[in-house]
Amino acid sequence: xxxxxxxxxxxxxxxxxxxxxxxxxxxxxxxxxxxxxxxxxxxxxxxxxxxxxxxxxxxxxxxxxxxxxxxxxxxxxxxxxxxxxxxxxxxxxxxxxxxxxxxxxxxxxxxxxx
Amino acid sequence: xxxxxxxxxxxxxxxxxxxxxxxxxxxxxxxxxxxxxxxxxxxxxxxxxxxxxxxxxxxxxxxxxxxxxxxxxxxxxxxxxxxxxxxxxxxxxxxxxxxxxxxxxxxxxxxx
Numbered sequence: 001x002x003x004x005x006x007x008x009x010x011x012x013x014x015x016x017x018x019x020x021x022x023x024x025x026x027x028x029x030x031x032x033x034x035x036x037x038x039x040x041x042x043x044x045x046x047x048x049x050x051x052x053x054x055x056x057x058x059x060x061x062x063x064x065x066x067x068x069x070x071x072x073x074x075x076x077x078x079x080x081x082x083x084x085x086x087x088x089x090x091x092x093x094x095x096x097x098x099x100x101x102x103x104x105x106x107x108x109x110x111x112x113x114x
Numbered sequence: 115x116x117x118x119x120x121x122x123x124x125x126x127x128x129x130x131x132x133x134x135x136x137x138x139x140x141x142x143x144x145x146x147x148x149x150x151x152x153x154x155x156x157x158x159x160x161x162x163x164x165x166x167x168x169x170x171x172x173x174x175x176x177x178x179x180x181x182x183x184x185x186x187x188x189x190x191x192x193x194x195x196x197x198x199x200x201x202x203x204x205x206x207x208x209x210x211x212x213x214x215x216x217x218x219x220x221x222x223x224x225x226x
Contacts, residue, residue: 004157033213040218041152041201041218041219041221042216042218042219043158043203043216043219044216045213045214048213056213090157090158092157102148102160102163102205103158103160103214104160105157105158105159106157107155107156107157108155108156108157
């Protein structure tokens with residue numbers, strides 16, 4: 001069983017469209033994240049949810065809206081897609097603060113906006 | 115082979131040699147560090163971690179060294195294999211919330 005799974009793995013879409021990426025974790029973790037990785041492999045956090053509650057919202061355009069229906073799911077909806085949104089988006093989860101709070105990452109969604 | 119993560123983002127080593135990947139961190143109060151490995155087309159994967167009360171931690175073929183005086187971490191990979199080819203990130207916790215800051219990353223290529 002995949003611990004953190006994202007769908008779709010690839011997404012090609014035109015500018016101006018609205019799209020969603022889904023993420024599910026079966027690890028029982030309390031906290032979930034969305035990270036964006038650019039072409040230079042730089043990883044930047046976008047959002048963090050703890051038990052369905054938004055706890056981190058970095059400087060991200062409000063075209064990006066996360067939704068967490070339950071603590072095992074964190075979806076990312078993007079409105080009015082722009083060329084600069086092209087990147088790989090990673091979902092991750094963790095236990096939260098404590099002795100060990102490293103992340104488990106999904107395999108990523110490569111978004112290409114044309 | 116040896117690299118400085120921020121200034122030399124690529125490192126090429128011969129198969130069987132040892133690799134050293136370096137990372138400078140920013141927050142002297144950081145008490146926990148993680149090294150991640152990201153293979154092509156995959157998400158980052160936990161390799162090894164270290165707490166600030168330790169100078170060294172060893173895993174299977176990997177060793178992490180922590181020098182708090184100069185805020186420097188290194189990841190040593192012994193007898194590097196083709197399967198070690200990947201981008202390696204060091205990560206330190208940010209001050210706010212359960213969040214990590216990921217370094218720039220170093221791309222390791224193993225030459226057969």
